[in-house]
Amino acid sequence: MTDSESRDTDPAAPASAEPPKRKYPVGAVVLLAIAAAALWGSSRMTWVTVSSTDGLTEPRTDKLNGGVWFGALTPLALVLLAAIAAVLATRGWLRRMVGVLIGLVAAVTAVPAVALLTRSGATAARAATLAELPGRATVTEVVTSPFPAVLSLVGALAAFAAGVLLARMPQDAARLSGKYDNPVFRRAAATEQVARQRTDEANTAPGQLSERVLWDALDAGTDPTEEAPPPTDTPDHDQGKPGSRGV
Template sequence: MSAAERNDQGTDAEASVVDTAAPRRKHPIGAIMLLAIAAAALWGSSRLTWVTVSSTDGLTEPRTDHLNGGVWFGALTPLALVLLAAIAAVLATRGWLRRIFGVLIGLVAAVTAVPAFALLTKSGATAARAATLAELPGRATVTEVVTAPLPAVLALLGALAAFTAGVLLARMPQEAAQLSGKYDNPVFRRAAATEQVTQRRAEDAAAGANSASGQLSERVLWDALDAGTDPTEEAGPPRDDQGKHAE
């Protein structure tokens, strides 16, 4: 077997491996699962009671208000829906666009973690905020504020899962981004086919071959035709040969 034949077989085998590997890298299953877990955690946290506030106004019976996550942090449920929508966006995007979505998901996760972290560390004016959200009358006095750590921890876990998913998407391997752009975008695919045809013509011209069409896969041939390049066109003779013919 000649060296040229071995190179051709190696090229075909490499193309076959790339074609079969591309679908496997098409959907980042790990990131998608983390986004689903994060959305579920945020939705569950929004239904649980974060703060219980007891108050009295001296005129009526003492009252107790239970503030769930949706009330304490109004964006909690919308952010859970955003993460669900992000799953569809990840499935619909490839390459660098998917990496950009990863960065945006990381920012959403950071925003989600702030209220839960503030509640757990008691770094905010919890009593005043509870009185405002409970819509207590101006004469009312807050007698007790009880915070529940479990919903805040659940929200933090959801934010952590979303942040990890964003990091996985933003740090997608470069070769995966190239494969996605090359094999999913017709423009890149046709440009790559034209480049392969041009390169093979140059190699065949140097080796004295007549045509490069028989050494390229059918997919590359069709993509080259779509790009306006005729892969069956014979390569011209080298310049030295042209000079000799002219003489």
């Protein structure tokens, strides 16, 4: 059995100098950014075009964009942007809770798009109300634009996928802020690893430090190339050598 295998199986063996790699939620962050961009773009596009006449003036045509047809569309896009910061600042069960909330937001976002695409949401009465038509006006035509609704639905699906990824994120997933990214704590950890490395070399079980750890140790004022001091205790078997004084 090699030295590395014995250290892996022996619980009393010194810990590895290189910390285990942690998983960052890159996929979820990218999906959230795509979802926020899709919702924002959809809110600026025309969802419904309503034509009306009141018998007194010229026929009127109003174009209702996504922000008017579904008033919460723009705020939900901003919520998803804020969720990116929340994801990067949390970890563990708190990050999974953020994922659940993102999934709920995605479900709410998909409702008006599905209603419009199935023709159940584009009613003349709703169009007249949102266009602020006078009471004597009569709606003559309501035309829906499917592409903005589809874009909104794509954003909702991307947000839901991000929520699922976050809800299933392992416990040891990393966050981009915390003591491991603080230079003070990182240098202290590097100093501790260098000290452990010297102990390992004194016990004839050398390890290997990464270049990042070496630079952090130098920044902290610790020289990684300095050898460990020799042991001060004299082994008992030296008493039997010639020249040793017996009891």
